[in-house]
Amino acid sequence: MRTFKKSSKLDNVLYDVRGPVVDEAARMEDDGARILKLNIGNPAPFGFRAPDEVVFDMRQQLADCEGYSDSRGLFSARKAIMQYSQLRNIPNVDMKHIYTGNGVSELIQLSMHALIENGDEVLVPAPDYPLWTACVTLAGGNAVHYICDEQNEWNPDLEDMEKKVTERTKAIVVINPNNPTGAVYSREILEGIVEIARRHQLMIFADEIYDRLIMDGYEHISIASLAPDLPCVTYSGLSKSHMICGYRVGWMVLSGNQACMKDFILGINMLSNMRLCSNVPAQSIVQTALGGYQSVNEYIRPGGRVYEQRNYVYEALNAIDGITAVKPKAAFYIFPKMDIKKFNITDDEQFALDLLHQKKILITRGGGFNWGEPDHFRIVYLPRMEVLKESMEDLADFFAHYRQS
């Protein structure tokens, strides 16, 4: 029998958040090990609950959600997303340019396929949420990474961004608030990005899935609100704000200059039709979720779990000799730096495996976020304080003795 190889289209696609180190952790679990998982941004298993009214609404509506919906989504869901977009000052939004998806993930993939020709370039942040780079690559494009500057609170380095624009650049991806750094970009930075997009006639893809998880009173500004003259696509959803990653519901909103996106929109419509529609029961709760009680606010204010866990992890990491971390302003991730000379680290996957084998702690290596040096890793600070304390103590002990051979 001939052998069946995976498509060569996948050759350069990297998606390490669920990669080889995770597979090794699963193998260890099968052997009975207890692994401390600090690797995945999935709130429900850590005891975070959706607002009761959202679950109630889903129960009530389930019986009426048996059929396909309009491929872009239910009218009620899109109406609520429309209003949400208006509240975020996103200009020129039309109901026909709002699309629901099985999570933002599906819509990222769909948009990259609708836009990219082989060899096209898209500017993507480093570090990034790696799905962006993976989807650009899978669609035949090249993700060109612009640096986010740790010395400047992980803000995008605008000079670096502009330097990387070429004739083949079609778009800029902005992940704000950012995964994995927890950065929230200021108006000034966002205006700088818009200027670059304007000068070079680029589309803006704005991943704002963490827009309702902002701490310390920082303001979240939708970049599309600053770019009424440019083609923008803004992504958000309920996975994180309502702690319902498993329901699979997100959306994207096209805004700004619709005229120059006409043909792209035809592509989006075609791909959206091809997948028929997104999960209808999940769409059915969007109106209640966006218009109802925002229980997420309880988690992110002083005294709330996400807020207190962020503070604890930030302090604990910076207390470890050889580790420094910028304080995240949003979401539930922190991206600490290791002194790689001190620890002699040359391979961050090996570091992640060593930590897993020695302390049974699972983190994601920085390279998994398209970070070029082996000197970072990401921690998800969703587990309960007791678990975080145990893991930070183990981590401190690990680094007190670690030297990669």
Ligand code: PLP
């Ligand atoms: N964008 C970012 C920045 C994320 O961190 C995630 C998930 O972790 C997603 C998009 C995908 O979210 P979902 O597909 O659950 O809507």
